[in-house]
Amino acid sequence: MKHRLAEIAKVAGARLVGDGTREVGGIASLESATADDVTFVEDERRLEQALQSAAGAIIAGEFAAHTKTAKPLLVAKQPRLAFIRAARLIRAVRGQGYPGVHSTAVVPSSVKLGKRVSIGPHAVVGDGVQVGAGTRIGPGASIGAGVKIGADCYLDANVTVYAGTEMGDRVTVLAGAVLGSDGFGYARDPESGRYEKFPQVGKLLIGDDVEIGANSTLDRGALDSTVIERGVKIDNLVHVGHNVRIGENVVIAAQTGISGSSVIEKDAVVGGQVGIGDHARVEEGVILGSGSGVLSKKIVRGKGVVFWGRPARPLQEYLKQLAVLARLGKKEK
Numbered sequence: 001m002k003h004r005l006a007e008i009a010k011v012a013g014a015r016l017v018g019d020g021t022r023e024v025g026g027i028a029s030l031e032s033a034t035a036d037d038v039t040f041v042e043d044e045r046r047l048e049q050a051l052q053s054a055a056g057a058i059i060a061g062e063f064a065a066h067t068k069t070a071k072p073l074l075v076a077k078q079p080r081l082a083f084i085r086a087a088r089l090i091r092a093v094r095g096q097g098y099p100g101v102h103s104t105a106v107v108p109s110s111v112k113l114g115k116r117v118s119i120g121p122h123a124v125v126g127d128g129v130q131v132g133a134g135t136r137i138g139p140g141a142s143i144g145a146g147v148k149i150g151a152d153c154y155l156d157a158n159v160t161v162y163a164g165t166e167m168g169d170r171v172t173v174l175a176g177a178v179l180g181s182d183g184f185g186y187a188r189d190p191e192s193g194r195y196e197k198f199p200q201v202g203k204l205l206i207g208d209d210v211e212i213g214a215n216s217t218l219d220r221g222a223l224d225s226t227v228i229e230r231g232v233k234i235d236n237l238v239h240v241g242h243n244v245r246i247g248e249n250v251v252i253a254a255q256t257g258i259s260g261s262s263v264i265e266k267d268a269v270v271g272g273q274v275g276i277g278d279h280a281r282v283e284e285g286v287i288l289g290s291g292s293g294v295l296s297k298k299i300v301r302g303k304g305v306v307f308w309g310r311p312a313r314p315l316q317e318y319l320k321q322l323a324v325l326a327r328l329g330k331k332e333k
Helices: 005-012 044-052 079-094 315-332
Strands: 015-017 037-041 057-060 073-075 165-167 178-181 186-188 195-197 203-206 217-219 225-228 306-308
Touching: 005 015, 005 057, 005 073, 005 079, 037 044, 037 079, 044 057, 057 079, 165 178, 178 203, 203 217, 217 225, 306 315
Parallel strands: 037 057, 057 073, 165 203, 178 217, 203 225
Antiparallel strands: 015 073, 186 195
16 A cells, blocks of 8 residues: 555654655665655765655655755655654555464463454464454464563564563564563572572563564563563663663663663663673663673663773773773883
């Protein structure tokens, strides 16, 4: 199905310059766009390239507002964000019409399914599971007993969700992710030297609009809950330990590990391969650069401040220390 540009502009929060009755049905890059596609440009230096492309319409920044062209423009302060919203509208239609429960899926009669739910081949759903309207569960997924899944969620192939997990609406979980598995907690018997496992009986609570990348693992709480609040975006291959709390709109890049009982407050940004020790706290709006490390029980504070290094410290301080080390190295030579 195609959409009129006037409709797309409204959804994207953009100002339309040109023919609003023109229809498009796809999204693409500048290089691959056809007359049926919408593309976008953030850099004024690429505007001419965009105008020469085959795209049916262009989402661009305010720099394009007074451009003379026959090609329709959707002008927005943040063209990338406007493009995301346009893409969501265009691609939403393509996501409809999925079949219901596949004949090879295992779904007990105690499961409560909302309208338009899709469950793929060889998926296994436990007793008492609740699935909200419009949710899609991919092939080979395993959903534990009593799990609650909200509306319009998407669980990709081979996702595993353990009992005691609850997720809100519009949650996306990519292939191979494991949600609600046991945390890593042990006590050592000094006499035998053996480790005995601490009970892992808590929950994993996931808010609305959360996205969890492929092969990431989120542990359940030990006695209480691991909490992932609304709007959190977690990349591939991220590990979240038990009793961790992640605040609203936190972004976490790939290969990060977060140890048990740590807190990341809202709007923080965590780069790739960051290590966070147990019982640490990353306060609101902090930015942890890639590869940095936060020690156990450490508090990192400073809204909008970039931290780097191991242990993590403000970027300017880190760079000064590197400069001192470089000078010392030259003196030794």
